[in-house]
Amino acid sequence: MTNMNLYSRGDKLFVIANMVLIGMFAISTLYPFIYIAALSLSSGFEARAGKVLLTPVSFTIEAYQYVLSDPQFWISYKNTFIYTIGGTLMSLLLIIPGAYALSRPQLFGRRFWNLTVAFTMWFNAGLIPFFLNMRDLGLLDSYFGIIIGFAVNGFNIILLRNFFESVPQSFEEAARMDGANEFQVLWKVYIPLSKPAIATIALFCIVSRWNGFFWAMVLLQDEDKIPLQVFLRHTISNLSDDQEFGATLFNAAYSFETVSAAIIVCSIIPVLIVYPLMQKYFEKGILLGGVKE
Amino acid sequence: MSSLTRTQRIWKHLRREWQLYVMLLPTIVWLVVFLYKPMYGLQVAFKDYSIFRGVAASPWIGFEHFETLFGNDQFIRALRNTVIISFYSLLIGFPVPILLALMFNEVLNQTFKKSAQTIVYLPHFISSVIIAGIVITAFSPSAGVVNTVIGWFGLEPIYFLTKPEWFRPIFIGTGIWQEAGFQSIVYLAAIAGVSPTLYESAVIDGASRWQMMWKVTIPSIMTTIIIMLIIRIGNVLEVSFEMIILLYQPATYETADVVNTFIYRQGIQAGQYDFAAAAGLFNAVVAFVLVMTANSLSKRYSRTSLW
Numbered sequence: 001m002t003n004m005n006l007y008s009r010g011d012k013l014f015v016i017a018n019m020v021l022i023g024m025f026a027i028s029t030l031y032p033f034i035y036i037a038a039l040s041l042s043s044g045f046e047a048r049a050g051k052v053l054l055t056p057v058s059f060t061i062e063a064y065q066y067v068l069s070d071p072q073f074w075i076s077y078k079n080t081f082i083y084t085i086g087g088t089l090m091s092l093l094l095i096i097p098g099a100y101a102l103s104r105p106q107l108f109g110r111r112f113w114n115l116t117v118a119f120t121m122w123f124n125a126g127l128i129p130f131f132l133n134m135r136d137l138g139l140l141d142s143y144f145g146i147i148i149g150f151a152v153n154g155f156n157i158i159l160l161r162n163f164f165e166s167v168p169q170s171f172e173e174a175a176r177m178d179g180a181n182e183f184q185v186l187w188k189v190y191i192p193l194s195k196p197a198i199a200t201i202a203l204f205c206i207v208s209r210w211n212g213f214f215w216a217m218v219l220l221q222d223e224d225k226i227p228l229q230v231f232l233r234h235t236i237s238n239l240s241d242d243q244e245f246g247a248t249l250f251n252a253a254y255s256f257e258t259v260s261a262a263i264i265v266c267s268i269i270p271v272l273i274v275y276p277l278m279q280k281y282f283e284k285g286i287l288l289g290g291v292k293e
Numbered sequence: 294m295s296s297l298t299r300t301q302r303i304w305k306h307l308r309r310e311w312q313l314y315v316m317l318l319p320t321i322v323w324l325v326v327f328l329y330k331p332m333y334g335l336q337v338a339f340k341d342y343s344i345f346r347g348v349a350a351s352p353w354i355g356f357e358h359f360e361t362l363f364g365n366d367q368f369i370r371a372l373r374n375t376v377i378i379s380f381y382s383l384l385i386g387f388p389v390p391i392l393l394a395l396m397f398n399e400v401l402n403q404t405f406k407k408s409a410q411t412i413v414y415l416p417h418f419i420s421s422v423i424i425a426g427i428v429i430t431a432f433s434p435s436a437g438v439v440n441t442v443i444g445w446f447g448l449e450p451i452y453f454l455t456k457p458e459w460f461r462p463i464f465i466g467t468g469i470w471q472e473a474g475f476q477s478i479v480y481l482a483a484i485a486g487v488s489p490t491l492y493e494s495a496v497i498d499g500a501s502r503w504q505m506m507w508k509v510t511i512p513s514i515m516t517t518i519i520i521m522l523i524i525r526i527g528n529v530l531e532v533s534f535e536m537i538i539l540l541y542q543p544a545t546y547e548t549a550d551v552v553n554t555f556i557y558r559q560g561i562q563a564g565q566y567d568f569a570a571a572a573g574l575f576n577a578v579v580a581f582v583l584v585m586t587a588n589s590l591s592k593r594y595s596r597t598s599l600w
Contacts, residue, residue, distance in 0.1 A: 011502045018399045025393065026412040029474065032427045035438055039430065050441040098320025101313045108306060113317065120328045122588075123581045126573030127553065128560040129331035132348065137326070152323045182312035211420030214535045218561055229422040233539070236426050257436045264426050271418055278418070279411060282478075 033268070040064065040262040044255030063258035067266060075224055076231035077266075083146050083216075083227055084209040090151040091205045096198065099157050100186045103164035114161075121154040134219060141222050150215065156201050163197040164190055200281045207278070210271065228267050236260050338574045342567035351567075358571035368572060371555035374548060379529045382465050387525060389473040391518060394480030395506060413474025425539035428467055429454065454540065457548040464540060464549070468533065483517040484510060520591045527587025530580045552576050 034054060039047055043058035051057045067073055101107055102114055139145025172189045180188065191198065213229040220226050226234075254262075297305070307314070333348075338358055340351040362368050393413070400406040416424070431437050432453040440450040453459045487510060495505045534553035541549035552572060560569025 008501060014502050015399060015401065018396050019402075019405065022393075022396050022400065022405075022409050025474075026409045029413050029416060029470065032431060032470075035431065036427055048436050050436050050438070050444070052436075053438055053441065094319050094323055097316035101317035101320075104313055106306075106310060107313055107317070108303075108310075113321065116321065116324060120324060122584050123332070124577055125328070125331035125335050126570070126577050127556050128566050128570040128573050129334035129337065130327075131561055132337070132566060133327070133331045133334055136347070148323075149327060152320060152327070154324075157320065182310075182316065186316070207418050211418075211422075213420060213422045214538070229420050232426065233422050236429065255436075257430055257433070260426055260430060264423050267423060268419065275415065275418060279414070282414075 036261045036264050040265050044258050047257040048255045062253040063262040066254050067262045076228045080228040086147040087209040088205040090147050094152050099160035102161045117154045117157050203278045232263050337567045338571035358568045371550045371552045375551040378532050386469045390476035393477040398484050416471040417475035421536045455544040457545045460545045460549045483514040487513040523587045523591045527584045
């Protein structure tokens with residue numbers, strides 16, 4: 001909106017009230033994170049007594065020492081990196097060439113192949129058949145199963161296909177003159193031109209991999225293969241269920257609450273690091289998402 | 294061209310364009326192995342499934358599982374909870390991102406606007422395990438901040454997550470807190486597309502900002518609002534069950550258990566795969582009909598389809 005320099009007093013009041021409301025919404029979004037951070041740096045005793053509200057009470061880093069000295073924490077952190085990097089690369093490897101092929105007008109049966117992709121967005125067999133299939137494929141308890149089993153989704157293919165379709169033909173003509181084949185055209189023309197779309201898809205893959213929980217919990221039994229989210233979940237439910245353990249923690253300088261808070265902080269930090277980078281892309285990504293069949 | 298037979302033409306095409314099919318193949322194979330094969334596997338819903346015989350060799354039993362299903366109080370309860378939770382999420386959660394977008398649009402200070410947006414989009418990118426961890430901590434009876442505040446008013450602490458009457462407000466509130474900011478992006482984009490000349494003529498007519506919001510902005514984004522509403526209604530069975538698994542416990546099943554959490558417990562935890570698959574098939578078919586109806590409605594509404 002431009003040229004809004006004609007303000008009545010009512011307008012000014014409206015603008016100020018509006019800013020206050022937005023500010024309140026933003027603070028209420030941020031507060032739970034501040035609360036958790038404060039909790040993670042407070043002593044177990046004060047945390048348990050409900051004394052922590054905004055800033056650490058009896059500042060201590062014992063909860064972090066407890067978490068960081070747990071080898072299981074580091075194993076699950078490493079696993080999350082494996083699933084995130086491996087899964088994202090696998091997604092790009094499967095999605096990019098497929099989306100390119102689907103965007104080519106000369107592809108035989110193009111409507112049929114597109115429908116094959118789109119149908120998976122409308123109808124899903126559900127949890128049980130998917131689980132039984134993974135088991136029959138021997139992909140339970142395996143790194144590869146997690147990486148390959150969730151690599152593709154129809155929405156991302158269609159998003160990228162639409163982007164490829166919007167690239168003007170003239171861009172590839174020079175490459176064609178030089179006798180480039182389809183792989184070379186994709187690699188040298190389409191991929192460089194589609195960096196924003198590919199980055200958007202990659203970032204969404206990274207986030208969903210980093211945050212992935214349900215299927216990792218269902219498919220992985222081996223403690224050495226679980227990702228951070230499953231480890232966090234186990235810790236929170238073990239600590240709250242196991243009274244004896246809770247009591248030993250309570251006597252120390254950390255408690256169940258401060259330890260959970262410390263793990264939460266440790267797993268949010270990487271997301272916060274990538275977040276500014278992602279912000280550049282996701283608004284665009286959502287808009288690319290207004291796609292057609 | 295016409296002198297060639299059909300087969301010869303196909304061969305010629307393949308020799309020229311084989312690379313495209315090589316590129317397409319892995320994607321299609323993946324879809325078949327991981328999404329279409331489970332659809333074939335849905336037949337366990339009509340079978341007496343045995344792990345040892347496998348999907349194909351297990352004997353058919355017709356609609357027996359579906360009969361059991363609709364006589365099962367827990368399933369009926371889960372179905373009811375799904376609809377109730379979805380309905381309230383929609384009723385309370387749907388207007389919030391629209392309001393947020395309208396409010397963001399009225400902010401003139403760009404730095405303030407950008408910072409506020411950065412903050413409210415953030416929770417969307419945080420995992421449900423962490424969000425649930427925060428909720429569990431904040432609502433805990435002894436240590437949680439919510440009970441500390443309640444204590445200031447001289448009230449007894451409440452163990453929120455064991456109280457069935459508190460589950461839905463907490464779950465729905467958490468969902469709005471996590472997603473409303475991010476969902477506002479769609480409406481902000483629609484607002485950005487409103488022609489500036491409409492505002493200019495409103496200014497000439499002496500309209501206040503409040504009037505412009507009602508007379509220009511809202512009518513201009515009405516199509517987007519209606520399309521989003523149709524999509525939401527189409528996805529009414531899509532309750533984020535991952536969050537429910539993380540927050541519910543046996544004490545709150547009566548208000549918290551939804552179809553997908555029911556399927557998870559019956560199937561994956563209790564091993565009644567065939568029975569749970571029947572519940573899943575019912576869910577998938579109803580969802581399919583709803584989504585297709587929503588898609589054709591919004592197609593009629595906006596000329597361009599959503600997919």
